[in-house]
Amino acid sequence: MAKLNPYLNFDGKAEEAFNFYRSVFGGEFLGGVMRMSDAPGTENLPEDEKKRVMHIALPIGEDVLMASDIVPSMGHKLNVGNNNYISVFPESREEADRLFGALSAGGTVEMPMADQFWGDYFGSFVDQFGIHWMINYAARQGHNK
Structure with a gap:
């Protein structure tokens, strides 16, 4: 059976949100915090976008909550809604x-x-x-x- 994990997108707030979620649920991030600057081809990103989160994962019980930040200079737009x-x-x-x-x-x-x-x-x-x-x-x- 497949396992589903929620994956969230933020506009520069992924790390702050996940530090908050970790303070509530406990635990440690799987693999640390990967930054946009860790990915190949991101040398030309604006400095503030290089610091954004490319991937973060927090185990909660048997599940994993995951997220990343959007990259506005690459045309990403965040639409926050009640669909998730x-x-x-x-x-x-x-x-x-x-x-x-x-x-x-x-x-x-x-x-x-x-x-x-x-x-x-x-x-x-x-x-x-x-x-x-x-x-x-x-x-x-x-x-x-």
Whole structure:
């Protein structure tokens, strides 16, 4: 079975965002932080773009959250929207509340954590970096995946 990992794009904020996510989830970046300047053919990029993140990856449980920055001088444009959410399935209500509180700080809560009609404890928000998140604790065993 294939494994899916969320991959996020930022406009110069990937490292800041991932340092924040690491402060919430813990762990270390896989392979460190790769910069645009590490790639061949980037010698002519503006200096500020050379420092942008080409790839960063943070293990979270059995999954990996990955990201990069866009490169405006290469014609990249970032369109932040609600078409992507990262859905996190914590192992307890307490962990759901902790993650929701930490990740939503400085962001916009769409739906506060609450018991839902489908039986789960759920909430959603947009974090301070414009990333959409869902926290879903399923009290019923085996309903989290």
